Amino acid sequence: MSASEELRVLFLQYEGVHFLLDRSQCASSLFASEVQEVGSRHRYLRELLRVGDERLLFFDLQLFLRETFHARSGAGAQLAIIGELAGFESRTRELFRRSVFPSLERLELDTGRIAFRIPSDTVMRSLSPEDLAPHNVSIRRPLEARGLLALHPTERSMGFLLDLDRLVGSRLLFASARRKEADE
Amino acid sequence: MDNASLLRTLKERAARNRAKAESEQVLFKYVVFLVGEQSYALPADRVHEISFDNELYYVPFLPSYVRGYANRHGQPYTVLDIRMLFEKSALDSSTLLILNVANDQLALLITDVDEIVKLPAEAAHPLASEEESARYFAHSITVKEREVFVINVETLLLRLERDVERI
Numbered sequence: 001m002s003a004s005e006e007l008r009v010l011f012l013q014y015e016g017v018h019f020l021l022d023r024s025q026c027a028s029s030l031f032a033s034e035v036q037e038v039g040s041r042h043r044y045l046r047e048l049l050r051v052g053d054e055r056l057l058f059f060d061l062q063l064f065l066r067e068t069f070h071a072r073s074g075a076g077a078q079l080a081i082i083g084e085l086a087g088f089e090s091r092t093r094e095l096f097r098r099s100v101f102p103s104l105e106r107l108e109l110d111t112g113r114i115a116f117r118i119p120s121d122t123v124m125r126s127l128s129p130e131d132l133a134p135h136n137v138s139i140r141r142p143l144e145a146r147g148l149l150a151l152h153p154t155e156r157s158m159g160f161l162l163d164l165d166r167l168v169g170s171r172l173l174f175a176s177a178r179r180k181e182a183d184e
Numbered sequence: 185m186d187n188a189s190l191l192r193t194l195k196e197r198a199a200r201n202r203a204k205a206e207s208e209q210v211l212f213k214y215v216v217f218l219v220g221e222q223s224y225a226l227p228a229d230r231v232h233e234i235s236f237d238n239e240l241y242y243v244p245f246l247p248s249y250v251r252g253y254a255n256r257h258g259q260p261y262t263v264l265d266i267r268m269l270f271e272k273s274a275l276d277s278s279t280l281l282i283l284n285v286a287n288d289q290l291a292l293l294i295t296d297v298d299e300i301v302k303l304p305a306e307a308a309h310p311l312a313s314e315e316e317s318a319r320y321f322a323h324s325i326t327v328k329e330r331e332v333f334v335i336n337v338e339t340l341l342l343r344l345e346r347d348v349e350r351i
Contacts, residue, residue, distance in 0.1 A: 017241060068244045136262045137288045138344050142245050142351040153255040158241035 006126045009161070010081065012119055014071035018159040020152055023124065025083055025164045032058070032080040032117060038107065043177040047117075049080055054110035056082065057100070059173045061116040068172075069160075075121040082115050083164055092169035100174075116164065127152070132161060146170045211302040214334065216327055218295040219267050219275060225301075225325055225334045226281065226292075233282040234297050238263075240278070247347040251293055254280055261291040264340065270317050283337060290341075301327055308334070 008023035034050035035058060049058035062077035085093050101111050132150045135143050147167030152159030167173065185193070213228035238254040240263055249268040253260045261282060267275040280291040308323045309331075320343075322336040 016239065070242050133258070133260055136260060136290070138290070138341065139243070139246055139250065139262055139348055142348060143243070146245055148243075148245075151253070151260050153253075153258050153260055156239075158253055158255060158260070 006128060007132075009125055009127055010118070011123050011125045012065070013121065013123075013157075014065070014069075014073040014119075016157055017069055017071050018152070018154075018157050019065060020125075020127070020159055020161045021081070021118075021164060022161070025087065026081040027084045027087075027113070029079060029081045029118075032078050032115075041177055042173075043175045044173045046177075048107065048109070049115040051082070051110070051113075051115070054113075055107065056110050056113050056115040057104075058115045058117060059168070061118055061173075063117075064173060073119055075119040077117045078120045079118045079122055080115045081118055082113050084113055086112065088165040089169065092165050095169060095171070114168070146172060209304055211304055212308070213300065213302050214325060214327075214332075215281070215300055216298040216332055217281060217292075218298050219293075220273075220295055222267075223298060223327070223330060223332045224266070225327070225332045226283075226337070227334065228300065230284050230337050231281055232284045235280045235282055235291070236278065238278045238280050240293075245351060247344070247351075248274075250344070254291060256282065259289060261289045263291050263293050264344070265293045266320075266335070266340070267293075269340075269343070270320070285337065285341070288341075292335075299327070301325075303327075 009020040010023060010026060012019040012021065030051065032049060036048045036050065036055070037046060038048055040046045044060045044064045045057060046060065047058040048055045058080065060077075065071050066073065085096055096111070096114075101109060132152055134140065134150055135148070145166065147163040147165070147170060148160050149163045150161040152161060214225040215228050215231045216223055216225045235254075235256060240252045240254055242252045243250065249265050251263045251265045251268070251274070254263050261280070263280060265275050267273055275293050275295065277293055277295050279294050279296060281294050283290045283292065303325055307325050309325070310323055311318050311321055320336055320339050321333040324331045324333050326332075
């Protein structure tokens with residue numbers, strides 16, 4: 001198999017479940033040391049990440065995955081990955097341009113990039129497309145629409161290939177903190 | 185041969201013919217299984233495999249009776265919990281009935297397989313109940329003097345399709 005047919009992914013391992021993030025959606029990664037908490041009504045969006053002179057919206061992907069998939073992990077989440085909005089679909093870009101950034105104008109954010117908190121033990125891997133399986137027909141539509149693109153079944157774990165663009169575009173990461181607490 | 189002997193011979197032949205016809209009648213095979221304490225059945229041709237000790241992987245955003253995925257030799261199977269669907273109570277089990285369904289990979293979460301029976305068509309009884317849950321059953325069968333409901337897989341699939349459509 002040629003290198004071009006391989007899929008480079010970030011591999012996020014939890015107990016019995018793992019997640020794959022397409023490397024091409026992650027412009028860079030860094031240690032999340034300069035983080036600023038902000039008052040927020042969103043469960044998974046309570047922080048900003050300082051990168052150089054810029055401040056980026058910092059989504060807590062670790063908390064989202066733990067709560068949504070009932071996933072457990074002993075690892076901390078001191079890593080951040082950065083996504084370039086220019087590489088996302090127009091629907092997602094418009095969501096930020098028209099709705100998200102104007103409402104947060106006072107924070108003087110970098111409007112070209114967003115960041116995601118991920119587990120500290122995340123590693124890079126290469127996969128063959130044959131390692132992945134599509135979702136079953138009867139349940140595929142709502143999963144793909146929310147960014148759960150495909151499966152990566154292994155002997156001891158089930159993997160989900162996540163599309164950060166669709167995940168953010170579906171607004172799941174903008175869930176209200178109050179509603180989430182009520183669910184619990 | 186006198187008339188009495190002739191009549192006896194004819195009756196014996198008729199009895200033999202009846203016995204032969206009965207032995208040749210078409211029998212339908214069912215897999216009878218337990219979901220908790222409740223027995224259900226499926227026509228055997230709808231069951232591909234019985235699988236034990238499966239790990240279930242939770243999948244979000246789906247109806248509560250979709251208990252997640254099971255990984256069978258690298259193939260994901262969607263696991264349906266009919267106890268959750270019928271009684272709103274999750275079944276604690278790792279045994280699956282892998283279904284024969286065209287174009288999809290589905291399994292029912294069950295407690296155990298009870299038995300496999302062969303029954304004549306007369307053993308199948310239409311259902312008169314107008315209860316909501318009755319539409320998930322094709323008919324009932326009598327097994328060891330018990331009435332066992334036969335799951336209608338098509339209705340189950342339609343329910344899943346309808347619920348997923350609404351998500």
